[in-house]
Amino acid sequence: xxxxxxxxxSIYLIYYLKKIDRLTLKKYFKHVIDTKGYxxxxxxxxxxxxxxxxxxxxxxxxxxxxxxxxKEERAMWLGTGAKYEYDLIMNPKSTRHLIENKIDFYExxxxxxxxxxxxxxxxxxxxxxxxxxxxxxxxxxxVKDALGQCGWDVEVLNLNDYSREELIQxxxxxxxxxxxxxxxxxxxxxxxxxxxxxxxxxITQINKQGEVDILGACLRISVNSHVDNLASGNIAAPVDIxxxxxxxxxxxxxxxxxxxxxxxxTGMKISGFQIPFWVDxxxxxxKAALYRPENRSIGWDVxxxxxxxxxxxxxxxxxKILWQLPVNKGLKNSLEQYV
Numbered sequence: 001x002x003x004x005x006x007x008x009x010s011i012y013l014i015y016y017l018k019k020i021d022r023l024t025l026k027k028y029f030k031h032v033i034d035t036k037g038y039x040x041x042x043x044x045x046x047x048x049x050x051x052x053x054x055x056x057x058x059x060x061x062x063x064x065x066x067x068x069x070x071k072e073e074r075a076m077w078l079g080t081g082a083k084y085e086y087d088l089i090m091n092p093k094s095t096r097h098l099i100e101n102k103i104d105f106y107e108x109x110x111x112x113x114x115x116x117x118x119x120x121x122x123x124x125x126x127x128x129x130x131x132x133x134x135x136x137x138x139x140x141x142x143v144k145d146a147l148g149q150c151g152w153d154v155e156v157l158n159l160n161d162y163s164r165e166e167l168i169q170x171x172x173x174x175x176x177x178x179x180x181x182x183x184x185x186x187x188x189x190x191x192x193x194x195x196x197x198x199x200x201x202x203i204t205q206i207n208k209q210g211e212v213d214i215l216g217a218c219l220r221i222s223v224n225s226h227v228d229n230l231a232s233g234n235i236a237a238p239v240d241i242x243x244x245x246x247x248x249x250x251x252x253x254x255x256x257x258x259x260x261x262x263x264x265x266t267g268m269k270i271s272g273f274q275i276p277f278w279v280d281x282x283x284x285x286x287k288a289a290l291y292r293p294e295n296r297s298i299g300w301d302v303x304x305x306x307x308x309x310x311x312x313x314x315x316x317x318x319x320k321i322l323w324q325l326p327v328n329k330g331l332k333n334s335l336e337q338y339v
Contacts (some may be wrong), residue, residue: 055081057246076330140182196222230233
């Protein structure tokens, strides 16, 4: 799937080089050289060749383990460049703010959101939205940047430690503009991993008939973290769409870490875990997909509470790593029918 002329991949390459996490790149280079016998020069040449040939990013090469794959396998994986081009078609820049900006998201998709949320403006105005957040049952609040990504700069605060004014000042200091009620997850998920909210990523795609297809689903599992993002060092496992049962082991995006059959902290077996309220979660994701169909391909983050599914977030640039890595399979060709 190539939607933009290949020569533009030189522009992509420059972007990747500017944005790369150099410490992680150095770590991955050392790992591959030590374990696979590549020389630094040979490895760089292979990476650059793959950027042009398969439209992937520099880090994709390592995360998708291209150093272990032949050309037929490599061609199957959806990389950063191809995903960017796909998103431009499916989720136009003129409408993706409905998903990208969490303040807009909570306003637009309010029918699917159970937990209370408010802006820093609401807190200053002491309105009913702020009151629901400040007086929530858990006595905890999650504060974040409405445009934040990958769980970075997200904090969980105890409301007993802050007055309303102190909370406002703290959010201003940290650059936060959104406050949310701390979500109490279903007890089954807490047993699996109690350190953070463990959400399900359900990826929906509106097809050419105007119906909703499910591209994939996975359980994001926290590991000694209050967030569950792969980029923050957590694990993910694929979920069978029909049953809601986790159907394989947990994987890290860090290539130096091995897959895990049991949770590293609680010891609970990951494969075979039944996600509660699965049918309700799938139904909610499909309804949300059609609620504002301007954006056709969305990754929904769904929390499972004791009372059912709660929509936490939508992602117009849903993670191609989270989609493919847990199943250890390149899925790029499955998108061809939607372009």
